[in-house]
Amino acid sequence: xxxxxxxxxxxxxxxxxxxxxxxxxxxxxxxxxxxxxxxxxxxxxxxxxxxxxxxxxxxxxxxxxxxxxxxxxxxxxxxxxxxxxxxxxxxxxxxxxxxxxxxxxxxxxxxxxxxxxxxxxxxxxxxxxxxxxxxxxxxxxx
Amino acid sequence: xxxxxxxxxxxxxxxxxxxxxxxxxxxxxxxxxxxxxxxxxxxxxxxxxxxxxxxxxxxxxxxxxxxxxxxxxxxxxxxxxxxxxxxxxxxxxxxxxxxxxxxxxxxxxxxxxxxxxxxxxxxxxxxxxxxxxxxxxxxxxxxxxxxxxxxxxxxxxxxxxxxxxxxxxxxxxxxxxxxxxxxxxxxxxxxxxxxxxxxxxxxxxxxxxxxxxxxxxxxxxxxxxxxxxxxxxxxxxxxxxxxxxxxxxxxxxxxxxxxxxxxxxxxxxxxxxxxxxxxxxxxxxxxxxxxxxxxxxxxxxxxxxxxxxxxxxxxxxxxxxxxxxxxxxxxxxxxxxxxxxxxxxxxxxxxxxxxxxxxxxxxxxxxxxxx
Numbered sequence: 001x002x003x004x005x006x007x008x009x010x011x012x013x014x015x016x017x018x019x020x021x022x023x024x025x026x027x028x029x030x031x032x033x034x035x036x037x038x039x040x041x042x043x044x045x046x047x048x049x050x051x052x053x054x055x056x057x058x059x060x061x062x063x064x065x066x067x068x069x070x071x072x073x074x075x076x077x078x079x080x081x082x083x084x085x086x087x088x089x090x091x092x093x094x095x096x097x098x099x100x101x102x103x104x105x106x107x108x109x110x111x112x113x114x115x116x117x118x119x120x121x122x123x124x125x126x127x128x129x130x131x132x133x134x135x136x137x138x139x140x141x142x
Numbered sequence: 143x144x145x146x147x148x149x150x151x152x153x154x155x156x157x158x159x160x161x162x163x164x165x166x167x168x169x170x171x172x173x174x175x176x177x178x179x180x181x182x183x184x185x186x187x188x189x190x191x192x193x194x195x196x197x198x199x200x201x202x203x204x205x206x207x208x209x210x211x212x213x214x215x216x217x218x219x220x221x222x223x224x225x226x227x228x229x230x231x232x233x234x235x236x237x238x239x240x241x242x243x244x245x246x247x248x249x250x251x252x253x254x255x256x257x258x259x260x261x262x263x264x265x266x267x268x269x270x271x272x273x274x275x276x277x278x279x280x281x282x283x284x285x286x287x288x289x290x291x292x293x294x295x296x297x298x299x300x301x302x303x304x305x306x307x308x309x310x311x312x313x314x315x316x317x318x319x320x321x322x323x324x325x326x327x328x329x330x331x332x333x334x335x336x337x338x339x340x341x342x343x344x345x346x347x348x349x350x351x352x353x354x355x356x357x358x359x360x361x362x363x364x365x366x367x368x369x370x371x372x373x374x375x376x377x378x379x380x381x382x383x384x385x386x387x388x389x390x391x392x393x394x395x396x397x398x399x400x401x402x403x404x405x406x407x408x409x410x411x412x413x414x415x416x417x418x419x420x421x422x423x424x425x426x427x428x429x430x431x432x433x434x435x436x437x438x439x440x441x442x443x444x445x446x447x448x449x450x451x452x453x454x455x456x457x458x459x460x461x462x463x464x465x466x467x468x469x470x471x472x473x474x475x476x477x478x479x480x481x482x483x484x485x486x487x488x489x490x491x492x493x494x495x496x497x498x499x500x501x502x503x504x505x506x507x508x509x510x511x512x513x
Contacts, residue, residue, distance in 0.1 A: 110498040121510035130510070133501035 011068035041105035077103040085123035095135035176215035299344035302337035458491035470494035477508035
């Protein structure tokens with residue numbers, strides 16, 4: 001489903017995408033279109049994108065094509081999802097110990113929308129860290 | 143590409159803390175400077191004799207200095223602050239007395255024990271201050287129309303300013319009147335009177351805003367009618383509560399929320415300005431929009447605020463197996479229950495009629511859903 005979502009092809013585009021969005025959450029999936037984990041995530045993202053278009057926008061970034069952020073965001077996982085609001089990285093307490101990103105693929109569409117909505121509501125109220133509705137600690141795989 | 147590099151630097155600080163479990167980077171909490179090695183001080187000599195008859199001989203080395211401090215690599219001498227620094231003023235404070243002056247004031251932080259009643263602002267006690275604020279807010283509310291911010295109201299009231307004749311114009315008009323008939327003159331006069339009344343209102347409004355800004359409400363111009371009425375309601379509730387209990391705490395959160403929302407309104411008004419619509423016209427339309435959040439559509443960007451606007455209702459069940467779903471309840475009700483511990487270790491809740499999955503109430507921040 002990755003071809004249905006907008007890709008960003010260089011660091012500048014990524015920056016602009018984050019900077020220019022004024023009142024929506026920017027959801028960026030870092031990974032590879034061919035990666036099975038990403039494929040699952042992209043499917044979810046595609047299904048979500050339209051439902052949450054009023055408060056969030058989704059972009060995909062190929063971490064081989066755009067390697068500028070790999071070190072900074074520690075993009076070592078096959079699939080990483082991060083959230084930004086008004087050029088601010090919004091952290092989420094997922095219960096995993098890593099509040100910066102979702103680094104697994106999610107299958108439940110509503111569950112993901114709920115997370116993004118929490119991010120949106122939190123960010124709008126000036127929070128830099130929000131708590132995800134669900135605790136993912138048991139899901140975390142090493 | 144150079145720009146990207148710059149951005150990278152700026153964003154390198156985006157992660158506020160060390161978060162990842164696998165991060166093998168070191169924390170830089172060590173010494174911030176290099177200490178100069180003793181060997182690097184050149185030309186030192188061993189002590190020879192202490193006294194040449196009566197004259198004391200100082201050895202040509204740094205040993206004595208090194209007992210009280212050290213040099214950094216740049217050669218700056220730094221004293222080792224090992225000894226406790228004494229302050230006579232602090233020593234003189236009678237702590238028993240301090241604690242007995244007024245524990246309540248110390249708690250709320252309005253008056254510190256050593257700040258006397260020298261400034262008149264602080265002399266006012268909290269209640270009268272609040273009452274004054276309430277009055278100011280209420281008089282502003284009288285002038286505003288629904289869905290309007292103060293800035294919009296000022297723009298509305300100034301719209302007809304051009305119709306107010308200057309002194310010379312008035313004089314001219316008077317002269318004309320003596321020669322002409324006054325059929326059209328009467329209509330003009332009516333418009334002028336209205337404009338003058340509006341200007342008076344505007345002056346009153348700016349005056350009130352100025353007073354509020356002096357009290358630290360810096361964003362009053364961007365505050366909307368609804369927000370002000372909400373603040374008034376909140377203040378009245380608070381005043382009632384404060385009669386019963388001494389201090390309520392959860393207030394800070396609301397204050398923060400207030401700012402957060404204003405942010406959006408500011409942006410919205412900015413966006414509207416960009417589209418270059420007639421300010422008055424816009425004020426009317428936004429008043430309509432406010433009450434009836436439009437269904438999601440691509441037409442305008444301000445619709446993005448939809449999930450923030452609608453009132454969220456909740457339903458919950460005690461545990462996973464129970465079939466009985468209670469609700470709907472309002473967000474504030476849920477928030478109250480969550481705060482006072484009625485939910486115990488947490489119940490499973492979800493948005494009313496959402497068909498989604500149930501989440502543990504302990505992980506839901508109801509405050510976020512409260513407008």
